Amino acid sequence: MLNDAPSGASAGASPAPADKIRCDACPVMCYIKDGATGACDRYANHAGELVRVDPHVVLERTVSHGGQIVPFQKVGDWDGNLVGKDKVFVTAIGAGTTYPDYKPAPFIVSSQVDGVDMVTVVTEGIFSYCGVKVKIDTDRYLGPETALVRAQGEAVGHVMTSEYGSQMLSLGGVHHLTGGSKKEGRVTCDALMDLSNGKAVELTIDGGATVVVQAGQQPIVNGVKEERMRVGCGSATIGMFAKQWLGKVDEVVVVDDHITGVLSEHQAGKLLDIPDTGIKMKGRRSTPGRYFQVADPGTGWGGTNISDPLSILGPFDAKEAKAGLRMLMVSTTGEHSAYFELDDALKPVQKDLPPELQQSVERIQENCEPALCTVLFMGGAGGSLRAGVTDNPVRLTRSVKDALTNVTSGGAPVYVWPGGGITFMVDVTQMPQGAFGYVPTPALVAPIEFTMRLSDYAALGGHMDHVQPLSSLKDTTEVLRQGPPAAAGGAKGAGQP
Template identity: 70%
Template sequence: MVKQQVESAVNGKIRCDACPVMCYIADGRSGACDRYANVGGELIRVDPLTIIENTIGDGGKVVAFLPDERSEDWNGDLVHASTPFVTAVGAGTTYPDYKPAPFIVSQTHAGVDMVTVVTEGIFSYCGAKIKIDTDRFIGPETAKVLVDGEPVGHVTTGEYGSQMLSIGGVHHLTGGSKKEGRVTCDTILRLCNRESVDLVIDGGATLTLTAGCPPIINGVEESRMRVGCGSATIGMFAKQWKDMVDEVVVVDDHITGVLSEHQAGKLLDVAPTGIKIKGRRSTPGRYFQVAEPGTGWGGTNVSDPLAILGDFDPKVAYPGLRLLMVSTTGEQYGYYILDHQLRPVLQDILPAAIQETVEIVAENCEPAMTSVLFIGGAGGSLRAGVTTNPVRLTRSVKDALTYVSVGGAPAYVWPGGGITVMADVTRMPTNSFGYVPTPAIVAPIEFTMRLEDYRALGGHMDAVIPVERAVEQAERRIASTEDSVWPMDGKNFRWGA
């Protein structure tokens, strides 16, 4: 457990200054955030300081037997397991902002003196961006996302094969009622800590979401992400279909594809079939708005795909014409043959070869997942824990002299002013996030750079400690994974002039 400096005590209670709430904590009790406790008159950070141990070598590469200009003499350590990275998980905060970051750790890596500044930021300007792999309609864009009846975010623009949510933000955290702020903070916290969260879309679906797990929509677990839109699916599998059936329709809420009219079908000499599609024709073989959005075939509201068909042209169509209709995931499909009145008749038996093509469509669909990305803005107070001149840290990040990570996970830094970061929560240690009841989210953030660059940007040099001292205080050690980006790796930032 990490001990914190105690600034005041009243009647045996310690006043914690780790956030603006400033709790008085009795012996044996924890503060409102459950992150700090009074243990025998000492203020203790309850969550363990976490370090990541490099078990995969330099970015997963084989370690050279002969040293180059940046490597230390090889000592037989093939995996560099002795190279730790101190994360901000469990480190503590800089509040009330005049203090240096809790840990400013120095170590030598690849012959270069490095420093990592480690702090848990108190983020009021934060939230979660959620990607839900599904074509099913979950609600109209801009619709409110509700938890316990409180608005915590909204539906945003859909992406290829996915629906998107924006959760949190300062207006939900601080601009509404106390309950709205409290529920929003709890929702962000649970999503980012990879816990299951139930949400309701205003005018749409009910969702159960867990980072890294399939989404559950209206009580049904989604299994597949579509292989492509209807048009793309036609293009990908046209060669397989052209000799098996006379016509294929891939039903899709966005772009429904028709084989005989599509350019792929034209180039493969697929004959016209006289088919008529209800909807707005875009380009040959590509149709928009064939039905309303929904949870049926291809993200439409239809359960019977024939509902999107008009009458076949009797001048072109003929009895016995073979028609395959399939969704973008291959979950729904039907094989039809036109009767003497040119009406599609569903066949009870699907020929084995056609069944195989449907299975190939399904095979090419990736597993449906829920992705949760934490997004937060590192304000001036957080940056002041790194340097006496906060704008220099911003410039150093923009100049790629400083590498930003969140709980050891690589962070995408948005362009423009400030330091707005986004990171995949599944690449962080478990329970990386906390909260304070202001309300705000407490999230780990690390800044790694060369020691000389840290000195140049006005860093708190008196607070720098060797990594060995920080490691002594660490209570949790986790191994890096194969897809880890090692924060100390010089490829992540410029080594300077």
């Protein structure tokens, strides 16, 4: 189907030409000619009728898989009748929007659950106030906190904090979508939609790395696919594996860009009666056996910028060190390791790693979580969106805070932040594929559903005269059911709605 540019798309423009129809699904208000779609590719002119290009999606609840993420599959040879009504959850995917917001939500669907009259109000929200939080599980240094993150050269977000082997990016937000240049807004919108729909996006970090991010996949940092995140900081690694090193080695240094651990000084080593070795570390000593800032961050050993682990050591103390002292140096992922023995001058000399120590390095690797990208869509359901649910929007907010109303996004569970408004966050891998769209204002279009007792819906001032039964959803509805757990690298997943 052809795409039609949004000519004459400002509010209050003259009526549509005879060969075009006006779409009112978003503020752009495209004029669309027959056989073409609007600028968002979501609405089209079909023989003079405005139609939604994508089908409205409902989910069939199947036997629980114990909370596992499982793939959504299309129901084969569907006859247009809904499957068992008690197993159906109506999503907002493909439902349409409420713009210009005073209109009731496109679907306000009643059903019975365990004998209780329920209602689900669904709408595709237009989110200018939205973004994604990206959690990247890797030992690799990506860039300094607060550094700009760019896509196609445009600023789309910034680096947040590092959380125990995971590095966080905050992308999007209203200032990048609407507060900069048109190109910045368009690129930001494209990046957010691609990430939310499970596609790969290449990002560059000022003063840092280039990283390819894709929800549910390993990050690719500077062209190299990451394998694992750290098992813990250097101190934690000492605590976990100290007993396994007892008697096999005299000293262990676990290199980490945050906290480097030293076995003989660490409390775990003291409790095992490991004697002092005379080792001298560079960096800032914190508590015994724990050192900060032994090197700058980077892509080398343990997330530091070093390639030679001996560069973080000073001369051994001759009063405590002895020739033949055995020392293992290892990173927090086990990716890097080296074995040394002190010569007569108390200088470390590298030797082959003994098999018993090779096993401990492999044990560190075994205990590391796989490197992974997690994408969480985050948006604020503002006053305008809530008007599609009730004529008194604040009551919906209070109902959500009081746990009378359950919020989902594409059938997936969400986390609703405390405080004002309905600010929610959802793991995009738990949503059906292609759940997100856009409008060229620019803004993202995301599904949101509110489910509550029918009596509670009436009490909050809901649009009761627009409630319709499940049986009314036939003509443009697509049913997805959850199949067996996906194999690694298989279909996009979704959680039990």
